[in-house]
Each structure stands twice: as C-alpha cells, then as structure tokens.
Amino acid sequence: MKDEVILAIETSCDETAIALLRNGKELLANSVNTQIEDHKRFGGVYPELASRLHLENIDSVLSYVLSLKGFDIHSITHVAVTGGPGLPGALQIGAMAAKTLAQYLHVPLVDVHHLAGHIYANEFAGEFRYPLLAIVVSGGNSELVYLPRPFEFHILGETEDDAIGEALDKVARSLGLPYPGGVHIDKLTKDQDIESFDLPKPKVKGYDLSYSGLKSHLLRLIEKEKKENGGTLSEKRVKEIAFSAEKSFVEQLLDRAELIKNDYPVKMIVVGGGVSANSYLRKRIYERIKDVEILIPPLWCTTDNAAMIAMAAHHMIEKKILSPLSFKTRPNRNLEEE
Numbered sequence: 001m002k003d004e005v006i007l008a009i010e011t012s013c014d015e016t017a018i019a020l021l022r023n024g025k026e027l028l029a030n031s032v033n034t035q036i037e038d039h040k041r042f043g044g045v046y047p048e049l050a051s052r053l054h055l056e057n058i059d060s061v062l063s064y065v066l067s068l069k070g071f072d073i074h075s076i077t078h079v080a081v082t083g084g085p086g087l088p089g090a091l092q093i094g095a096m097a098a099k100t101l102a103q104y105l106h107v108p109l110v111d112v113h114h115l116a117g118h119i120y121a122n123e124f125a126g127e128f129r130y131p132l133l134a135i136v137v138s139g140g141n142s143e144l145v146y147l148p149r150p151f152e153f154h155i156l157g158e159t160e161d162d163a164i165g166e167a168l169d170k171v172a173r174s175l176g177l178p179y180p181g182g183v184h185i186d187k188l189t190k191d192q193d194i195e196s197f198d199l200p201k202p203k204v205k206g207y208d209l210s211y212s213g214l215k216s217h218l219l220r221l222i223e224k225e226k227k228e229n230g231g232t233l234s235e236k237r238v239k240e241i242a243f244s245a246e247k248s249f250v251e252q253l254l255d256r257a258e259l260i261k262n263d264y265p266v267k268m269i270v271v272g273g274g275v276s277a278n279s280y281l282r283k284r285i286y287e288r289i290k291d292v293e294i295l296i297p298p299l300w301c302t303t304d305n306a307a308m309i310a311m312a313a314h315h316m317i318e319k320k321i322l323s324p325l326s327f328k329t330r331p332n333r334n335l336e337e338e
C-alpha cells in the first residue's frame, strides 16, 4: 500500500510552522519559525504584525521542509492546515498556502481544529487509550475535553472567564517579567524551594474553571505591596507570588480533572497547549492523579507546531473527514462541532 504522507501547515497565532508526517508515525520534518521576539515589545501578540510575518516567512519555512534530502514533493498524499480557531488574518495565510499546494499536487485537503492538534500532540509520546480526558491549556483556552472514541470531542468544563495562560501572563507582567509570562514564571520557580501562600478558591459550576478573580486578587496584591515598598518587590517576594499563582492555577485544573476521572470511565489523561510545558503541572499531575494512565506531550510539541496538526489530520483521514478546496477558515471554531 502507498505511504500516507501529510504536509501540515500551522499559522493560527505567532508561529509559522510546517511538518511532514509519514503513516501517522514518522516525523520527516518539523520546522517552526516563531515570532515571539517580534511581539515582545507589544507585551502580547499583535494580530496585524502576525499576519504580515506569516506572509513573509511561510515560503522559506516551506522550502526548508521540501528540501529534505531525497524527498519527492509528489510523495505527499494529503495537505493539512489549521483552519481555526485563531487570529483571522493569520489563519488565512496558512489556508491560502495549503489550498494552493493541494490544488497543485491534486491531493485532498484536511482542515484541522487547532485544539485537536494540541490534544493529538500527545501521540508523539504514546498511543491513546479511550475513553480519554484531555486537559487543554494555552494562552486562549482552558478546557477539559472528554473523548469517548477517536476524534469525538465533548467539552465537559471550560473557563468561565480568562484562560489559564492569559491570566498567568498578566500576573507575570505585573511582576515585571517579560512576555510570554508563563514561561518566565516557570523558569523562576522550577527546581527551587520557594514558600507559597494560599489563594481563594473560585466558585464555579460543574467542572468549569475560573481565573479572572484570582488574577485580579493577585494584581491588587502586587500593586499594594509595590506601593508599600517604594515601587518594587524583592526578588524573593516576586518568586513567592509567582509560585503561589502557578500553584493555585494548576491545582484548580487538577481538582477538575480528578472530579471528571471519578465520574467518567476515563482510561487515560493527556495534556495539551502551551501551558502543558509548565514544570509544576508536569510533576503534579503524576502526584495527584492515580489509577489512570497519563501522557504528557514532549516539550518540543507543547507550543504551536505543525507536527501536531499532521497527527490530528492522520486521524481525520482515517475517519474520511476531508475538506473541499473552497473551505473557509473559522476563527471562532468550536471543538464539539468537529
């Protein structure tokens, strides 16, 4: 039988990424061009700049991937692309490139949900066992997704306000840490013995999450302490606040995962999205969740990349979920509609 070779494109936010995946297993190429340095001075992703940089960079990322030694472009059997959710202008650049390639190569197109990619990134760490619970945590999402079968998504819980990464980034910014704050909070707190203090537990319904109240509480506390200390905080206090925030944010997530694990026949728990790189989360999940298998994505696969889009596309192809060349990107796409 002919090998399945997927070329996948991801441009939903601030990474221009292209990957090649053979038979759902062999990652032939995985190239990521990150724009983080370009957005730093804005303290977050500047959408118009993101689109312009995708347009500037996508051809060099593509030619790098296609220059793989001995690789024949005509061995590509499918082109996959992130069609949402994401920044509207940024999504369009990837979609346009994918449509052109699919048309040129006469191969089917696969329109992938970004979060399905973050979930299936875990398959680079091991094989899935269903029913499965996926904890999806990024700058824009905090969701607890139940998959009774491959590629069937039920959102059991989600944030009622801010996403975990977004809230963490704002606390970090107020502490004077650079963008993206979650990364710097992690750097500051890992492998260290730091004191922490308890934060109030938000009241939410069911398996939902809430980070906005905690964020506001922390921002007020930081401002108050800065005022009392001549506008700055000691290095020790910055670490204590950062660690307390990280701890309470992650524990809330694991509280909900534990509840779901007790109420549903979950066989495996996986974690995806930028915040899944967090060292505290990656350690605590094994300490708190017992009796079910846990998979965490390799660190290289936690931030946006196209390998995870290719892996999700592999499962879509198995289920014959293909898209016409005329498909439209959907910036506010819902995972349950997949």
Ligand code: KG4
Binding pocket: 013, 137, 138, 139, 140, 141, 164, 165, 166, 168, 169, 180, 181, 182, 183, 186, 273, 274, 275, 276, 277, 278, 279, 302, 303, 304
């Ligand atoms: O998935 P992602 O790369 O982009 C989207 O939001 O789609 O996630 C970015 C988020 C940011 O909020 C960033 O601070 C957070 O993930 N993040 C982390 C870590 N690495 C990235 N948060 C905590 N610890 C980390 N190691």
